[in-house]
Amino acid sequence: MFRIEPLSRQPVYEQIVEQTETLVLTGSLKAGDQMPSVRSLAVTLSINPNTIQKAYIELDRRGIIQAAPGKGNFISPAAYDLLCQTKRSQLDAFDTLVRELLLAGIEKEELCGRLDTLAATSLKGECDV
Amino acid sequence: MFRIEPLSRQPVYEQIVEQTETLVLTGSLKAGDQMPSVRSLAVTLSINPNTIQKAYIELDRRGIIQAAPGKGNFISPAAYDLLCQTKRSQLDAFDTLVRELLLAGIEKEELCGRLDTLAATSLKGECDV
DNA sequence: TTAACTGTATTATCACGAATAGTACACCTA
DNA sequence: TAGGTGTACTATTCGTGATAATACAGTTAA
Secondary structure, eight states: OOOOOTTSSSOHHHHHHHHHHHHHHHTSSOTTOBOOOHHHHHHHHTSOHHHHHHHHHHHHHTTSEEEETTTEEEEOTTHHHHHHHHHHTTHHHHHHHHHHHHHTTOOHHHHHHHHHHHHHHOOOOOOOO | OOOOOTTSSSOHHHHHHHHHHHHHHHTSSOTTOBOOOHHHHHHHHTSOHHHHHHHHHHHHHTTSEEEETTTEEEEOTTHHHHHHHHHHTTHHHHHHHHHHHHHTTOOHHHHHHHHHHHHHHOOOOOOOO
16 A cells, blocks of 8 residues: 655655555545554554654644544545645646756657646546635 | 755755756856855855765766866866756656646646746757757 | 965764654543 | 554654864965
């Protein structure tokens, strides 16, 4: 379910947060789905339970999951819409990257071509905002 | 010349490296241009000379600058071409980002529109590879 | 020649945050 | 009741970015 790279600069707990969000966006995780328990995921990924907890706390803070003490952590009903909204505010990252690639002499046409290919591949629904 | 954000997760020395590379790509720094001296830049940016040196060592390692002991650090003749080549290998970052934005329900057309705008704005030459 | 600049090298130390370790408590359910 | 769940807390380790303080060597111009 998760793929952790311990050598990455990005903290492990953040990798879990981001991958969870991606799983929600791709539809692999839907509202109401139960997350792996703190302890079980710690065993699976061979990392400390506290690290998992830290990731879950952050996901809860963002409204992506909801904790039910004694039962488990579950994907929040609003998770998907929340993420759509968040991603929309990250369009400037797209701008920055494109600007740099253009500066490096990469043709606009090449980027457009890739965009088309990706759009055709990722056959996903819309975000009803 | 440089804009350092001390609170960023990105190390200061890396900020200097990346900004230098961007300046080369934009044409603000050309082959043969002299970089600020380690000590002077340290004073200007109010950071430790060792941090500047670390950035310069990395730039030298990448072939972007060349050191002339006793004289200074200078933009390497191959700097621009090197960066064009490097950026080209970062197209998968573009793919990853686009994929996520598409998943978040952002229309392909919107991204294309932004791409057009950016291409029109950044009126730069090509990279003769 | 001297002074003042340049890059380079070395060692020690500090500061911050990620990650670990260990323990404890409360809740839910079969 | 037993064993799962989330939660809280403290202490410690560890890596690394950044600082501090020197020292040495090459270049340049007064």
